[in-house]
Amino acid sequence: MNKHILFLWDIDGTLLSVGGAGERALVKAMQSAFKVQANLSEIDYSGKTDRKIAHILHEHYNLPVSESSIDKFLAAYIAHLEVEMQHTRMHVIEHIVEVLELIDQNPMFHQGLLTGNLRAGANIKLGHFGIYDYFRFGATSDFAVERNELGPYALTEARRDTGILFSPENVFVIGDTPHDIACGKIINAKTVAIATGRYSLESLAEHQPDFAMERITAPDDFLMELLDLEAVH
Ligand SMILES: [Mg+2]
Known part of the structure; x- marks a missing residue:
């Protein structure tokens, strides 16, 4: 694995659930x-x-x-x-912490946020579970009004933080709604739809993400499937 890979995460319904x-x-x-x-x-x-x-x-x-x-x-x-x-009864989605940790441990992997939350809101939600520090950069709605502005903004922030210009085929946008899929397609990223939020697998699949899954069953398998690899580490 000698390519730099960027993972951009949605928050609500993808990383965690904060109820109402x-x-x-x-x-x-x-x-x-x-x-x-x-x-x-x-x-x-x-x-x-x-x-x-x-x-x-x-x-x-x-x-x-x-x-x-x-x-x-x-x-x-x-x-x-x-x-x-x-x-509120809140929880981190199953296996998310292990996936974040696996990405964090690999020097060729990078991860950030692509979310309609404000940075302060992301800090409160993710910080509650001790997972805020996995995300050094990303797009939040502090400087973007329209959701579709978030993808290009996330790429700019990723480059600013890492110094790396990521090829679109090495960028994964991971989310739980059709809006996340649309955000990823705008920047030609690979889109990963996970049905852990309000949308069913079938309704997500209608929007033709590159990957659609009910949930993350095992952290290693998840990354291997995305990267089409035998083993990631
Ligand atoms: Mg969401």
Whole structure:
């Protein structure tokens, strides 16, 4: 194995499950920042970045959109997220920690985030389980509003951090939704869809990822399948 390989991970439903903590934090942030009782069932926020959701909520509830108002909302969201996570049954998805560790141990492997979360939100969620430090770089919604901006942004961050220009065929985008598959296809990466979130294997397969699986059954086998190898270490 003499190629540098980049793995870009989605968070929610892929690395971990935080129950409804994110949704509750959004509702509470609308209340504390703007005294608005938001009803999330009225808006379509699936696959949207946190920053995009802030824009959508502003528009839906007729709040004037400004950078300071968006930032005010996002700061409130992060504060509530931290509290809500204390009251939520959360877990890391099975075998994820072993896979992250295997990647971390191999000098030819690199990994980062490709997520609609804010960096602070990623820190809270991943830090809760002690797995934040596996991700030195990545794309978060701090500087991107649209999800499709995240892929190119992640590649730029990966190059900045590692000094390596990764070929698209050596980049894997791993996620649990059709949005993640779309993000990966935009940068010509290999897409890996895992049905550990809200989507079934069948519905993910309809979006034609390069790999589709129900779950990670064994960390070694997972990496070998992706890399088409007999053994990874
Ligand atoms: Mg997800």
